[in-house]
Amino acid sequence: MLTIVQTCTLIGIDGVVIRVEVNLSNGLPGFSIVGLADPSIKEAKERVRVCIQNSGFSFPVKKIVVNLAPASIKKSGTHFDFSIAVGILIxxxxxxxxxxxSEAFLAECSLNGDIRGVIGCLPMVLALKSAGVKRIFLSEENWIECLMVKEIELIPVKDLTDFVACYHNKKETEPRSALDKVDQIHYSVLGDFSDIQGQSEAVRAMQIAAAGRHNALMIGGPGVGKTMIAKRMPTIMPLLTEEEQIATMKIHSVAGMPLETIIQGLPPVRMPHHTITKAALVGGGNRVLPGEISLAHHGILFLDELPEFDRHTLELLREPIEEHRIRIARSAHSIEFPSDFILIAAMNPCPCGNYGSKYHPCTCSRRERKRYLDHISGPLRDRLDLFIEMEEPLYTYEPSQKTVTSQELRASVLLARQHQTERYQHEMFHSNAELAGGELSKYCQLSRDSKRLLQQANRKLRISLRSIVRIQRIARTIADLDQEDQIKEAHLLEAIHYKQNSSRYWGDGE
Ligand SMILES: [Zn+2]
Structure with missing residues (x-):
């Protein structure tokens, strides 16, 4: 007897519907799975057999052939177990x-009959929904992550016996109230900008970075609070829209990462160590998985100790920074992952970390410093808009320093973002950081005095034309934070200041 049930498989972060054909016939008893299945699926045979037996059902003593169609797609993962078990039971x-x-099954079977969660459940549910599936049985573990998908019945099951009860409609499924548990936003877990003492310039620069989606580099010795600041970035950014949330969750789901903060709408912040491999940073590996740059999609990618990263690895960031996605080539096909992030990088001013310090002498030679700084190539520096020189922490205790809260910063960022959304509503881009060429002159119109100021900067400070573009972008965001349509000289002067920070280290000839 032939039975057909449905499940799904993943290609990159997208699901493809798979038909599971189960045929039982008389003949020498056996169990085979065909249809371009990898070893993880072949192992399903043993799990499914024991799971069925230990749940009080009998495993048919027949010749069982399972075909996963279409056979042209390579399949892997343990989530085929459940559909194969259901196929055999039917x-x-x-x-x-x-x-x-109209039905599909997505879970792994365990030997004691339990139905377990699988990675990448959300993108598979989305694919099944677009294919017209009306009801999906999945594990309780995967249920919450998929609740954002509307107009589809998701039925969480504990074990195979529980599934059979639900399948025959003998058990009521709980309503979607489970989402209420995660509805509250817990900013407190991320800390607050008011925790940061001093560093007013860095805090201001982060406000600008969040408002215009600019990439930034913080330069300062160890222990000045660079990591603390980066960690708090999601608290001053707008919450993710539903569309952004689903796009980000798909990536995290495929990578098997926790989804709680994204379900709450908080942008992700990723902080990979400088020893990270190329594949872990940009994506890849045997089973092509998204890397840190994609896990940071719609959020923050924080790279501490930037010059310590492998230079070739850093160069790989250029494409995703420009195009907001990364393509990973494989022999037969290529996989694309979205990677639209704000890059916040940090570094010491020199290898010993004391260059420019009032309290500690720098022990680095000029050559050592230059080699250290040269690790960050010109083209990569070109993609950074804001350069911040961190303050050295004071050794005297000054409790009276005024700090600004994340809530205050977020309010101004939201207003600045709103200006950009309105201004760029007919454009292909949506933030000031993306302004270039014709759009730059269209949206960053300058008064005669402002033009003169830039010309002076160009001549006296020897600021290159490429840097002038960056200055205008930043000035546009500063004006947006000030609720001004017109870029004023004060906005330009502040923007020039961030450029001068870079000149102090790398000189002007970029
Ligand atoms: Zn030094």
Missing amino acids: ASEQIEKTTPR
């Missing part, structure tokens, strides 16, 4: 046959 007439095209 084919052996232990459970009723229903409407196969």
Whole structure:
């Protein structure tokens, strides 16, 4: 007897619907799975057999052939278990046959009969929904991550016996109130900008970075609070829109990462160590997985100790910074992952960390310093808009320093973002950081005095034309934070200041 049930597989971060054909026939008893299945699926045979037996059902003593169609797609993962088990139960007439095209099954079977969660459940649920599936049985573990997908019935099951009860509609499924548990936003877990003592310039620069989606580099010795600042970035950014949330969750789901903060709408912040491999940073590996740059999609990628990263690895960031996605080539095909992030980088001013310090002497030679700084190539520096020189921490205790809260910063960032959304509503881009060429002159119109100021900067400070573009972008964001349509000289002067920070280290000839 032939039975067909549906499940899904992943290609990159997208699901593809798979038909599981289960045929039971008389003949020498056996169990085979065909249809370009990798070893993880072949192992399903043992899990499914024991799971069925330990759940009080009988495993048919027949010749069982399972075909995963279409056979042209390479399949991997443990989530095929459940659909194979259901197919066998229907084919052996232990459970009723229903409407196969409108149902799907996504879970791993365990030996004691439990139905377990799988990675990448959300993108698979989305793919099944677009294919017209109306009801999906999945594990309780995966249920919450998929609740954002509307207009589809998601039925969480504990074990195979529980599944059979739900399948025959003998058990009521809980309503979606489970989402209420995660509805509250817990900013407190991320800390607050008011925790940061001093560093007013860095805090201001982060406000600008969050408002215009600019990439930034903080330069300062160890222990000045660079990591503390980067960690708090999501608290001053707008919450993710539903569309952004789903896009970000798909990536995290495929990588098997926790999803709680994204479900709350908080942008992700990723902080990979400088020893990270190329594949872990940009994506790749045997089973092509998204890397840190994609896990930071719609959020923050924080790279501490920037010059310590492998130079070739850093150069790989250029494409995603420009195009907001990364393409990973494989022999047969290429996989694309979205990677639209704000890059916040940090570094010491020199290898020993004391260059420019009032309290500690720098022990580095000029050559050592230059080699250290040269690790960050010109093209990569070109993609950074804001350069910040961190203050050295004071050794005297000054409790009276005024700090600004994340809530205050977020309010101004939201207003500045709103200006950009309105201004760029007919454009292909949506933030000041993306302004270039014709758009730059269209949206950053300058008064005669402002033009003169830039010309002076160009001549006297020897600021290159490329840097002038960056100055205008930043000035546009500063004006947006000030609720001004016109870029004023004060906005330009502040923007020039961030450029001068870079000149102090790398000179002007960029
Ligand atoms: Zn030094």
